Amino acid sequence: MATPARILGIDPGLNRTGWGVIESAGGKMACIEAGVIRVPAGELPDRLAFILAGLRVVIDATRPSRASVEKVFVNVNPQATLLLGQARGAAICAAVGAGLPVREHTALQVKQAVVGYGKASKEQVQAMVQRLLGLAEPPPTDAADALACAVCDLHAERLVALGGSLLSAASRGRRSRNAWRSRGARLLG
Amino acid sequence: MATPARILGIDPGLNRTGWGVIESAGGKMACIEAGVIRVPAGELPDRLAFILAGLRVVIDATRPSRASVEKVFVNVNPQATLLLGQARGAAICAAVGAGLPVREHTALQVKQAVVGYGKASKEQVQAMVQRLLGLAEPPPTDAADALACAVCDLHAERLVALGGSLLSAASRGRRSRNAWRSRGARLLG
Numbered sequence: 001m002a003t004p005a006r007i008l009g010i011d012p013g014l015n016r017t018g019w020g021v022i023e024s025a026g027g028k029m030a031c032i033e034a035g036v037i038r039v040p041a042g043e044l045p046d047r048l049a050f051i052l053a054g055l056r057v058v059i060d061a062t063r064p065s066r067a068s069v070e071k072v073f074v075n076v077n078p079q080a081t082l083l084l085g086q087a088r089g090a091a092i093c094a095a096v097g098a099g100l101p102v103r104e105h106t107a108l109q110v111k112q113a114v115v116g117y118g119k120a121s122k123e124q125v126q127a128m129v130q131r132l133l134g135l136a137e138p139p140p141t142d143a144a145d146a147l148a149c150a151v152c153d154l155h156a157e158r159l160v161a162l163g164g165s166l167l168s169a170a171s172r173g174r175r176s177r178n179a180w181r182s183r184g185a186r187l188l189g
Numbered sequence: 190m191a192t193p194a195r196i197l198g199i200d201p202g203l204n205r206t207g208w209g210v211i212e213s214a215g216g217k218m219a220c221i222e223a224g225v226i227r228v229p230a231g232e233l234p235d236r237l238a239f240i241l242a243g244l245r246v247v248i249d250a251t252r253p254s255r256a257s258v259e260k261v262f263v264n265v266n267p268q269a270t271l272l273l274g275q276a277r278g279a280a281i282c283a284a285v286g287a288g289l290p291v292r293e294h295t296a297l298q299v300k301q302a303v304v305g306y307g308k309a310s311k312e313q314v315q316a317m318v319q320r321l322l323g324l325a326e327p328p329p330t331d332a333a334d335a336l337a338c339a340v341c342d343l344h345a346e347r348l349v350a351l352g353g354s355l356l357s358a359a360s361r362g363r364r365s366r367n368a369w370r371s372r373g374a375r376l377l378g
Contacts, residue, residue, distance in 0.1 A: 045291035048281050078263035082274040089278020102234035
C-alpha cells in the first residue's frame with residue numbers, strides 16, 4: 001500500500017494567506033488542519049516575513065510531503081498584481097525552502113476538481129470542501145480555497161495515474177473541459 | 190567607532206537576479222563581492238527555489254547585516270509584473286528568512302544616490318558604481334544595479350543621520366530633487 005500523501009494547499013495573499021493540509025490514505029481524504037494567516041499592516045518586507053514565518057510554523061507542525069498553490073492570472077489592477085506576485089513568491093518560498101515540491105493549478109482546475117464546475121462560486125467551493133473532507137462546518141473562505149487547491153492536487157495525481165492529464169484537458173477548451181468534468185464527476189462520486 | 194555596515198543589495202529578476210555586498214567603515218565604501226544568479230528555465234517554483242537557494246549561499250558566505258532591494262513599479266506588461274513580483278517575493282524572503290532587515294528604495298532614489306541624477310542610464314550607473322567602489326572594471330549590469338541599491342541604502346542612512354530624509358525629498362518633485370542632488374553631490378564628493 002502506498003504511503004499516505006499529505007498535501008499543503010496555499011491560497012496566498014498579502015492581507016490573508018489561507019492554508020490547509022489534507023491527507024489521503026486508502027482512497028479516503030481527511031483534513032489535518034486549516035487556517036488563515038492574517039498579515040498585519042506594515043512595510044512589504046515585514047509582511048512577506050510574516051507569511052514566510054507563518055507557513056514555516058504550519059509546515060513544521062503538519063509535516064506535509066508536498067505543496068500546491070493556485071496559479072493566478074493577472075489582475076485588472078497592476079499594483080494589486082505586483083502585491084499578489086510578491087505574496088505568492090513568499091508562499092512558494094516557504095514551501096520550497098522547507099524542501100517541499102510545489103505544484104500549481106489554475107482556479108479553473110481547482111474548481112473543476114472540487115465542485116465539478118469551473119465557474120463555481122466561493123460559497124460552492126466552501127460547501128464542497130466541507131462535504132468532501134467531512135468537516136463539521138464550512139472553513140473560512142481563504143482556508144477553503146487552500147484546501148480546494150490541495151484536493152485538486154491529489155485529484156490531478158490520481159488522474160495522471162489513470163492515464164489522464166488534468167493540465168492538457170484543461171487547456172483544450174470547452175469540449176474537453178466538459179469531458180473532464182464528467183470524468184471528474186465519476187471519480188469524485 | 191561604529192561597527193562597519195555590510196549591506197546586501199539585490200536586483201531581483203526571474204531570469205537573472207543581481208546581487209552585491211558592500212561594506213562601509215570610517216567613511217570608506219568597499220565592494221565585498223557581487224555577481225549575478227542566472228536562473229535556468231523551468232517551472233516557477235523551481236525558479237524561485239533557485240533564487241532562494243542562490244541568495245542563501247550569498248548570505249552565508251558574505252554575512253551582511255541588512256539587505257536593500259529596489260522598489261519596482263508596475264510594468265506595462267501585467268504578466269511580466271506578476272513574474273517580477275514573484276521573483277521579488279523570493280529575494281526578500283531569502284533576506285528576511287536569514288533574519289536580515291530589508292529596506293526598499295525606488296529606482297529614482299538609487300540613481301540619485303549613485304549618479305546624482307534620477308534618470309541616469311544603466312551605463313552611467315555601472316560606471317559610477319565602478320568608480321565609487323574602486324573596482325577594476327564595470328560590474329555586469331544586474332550586479333551593478335544591486336550594488337547601486339546597496340550604496341543607496343548606505344547613503345539613505347547617512348542622510349537620515351544628518352537630519353535629512355531621502356524618502357520625502359524624492360517624493361517632493363523636481364525642485365527638491367535638485368536640492369537633494371546638490372546635497373547628495375556634496376556628501377558624495
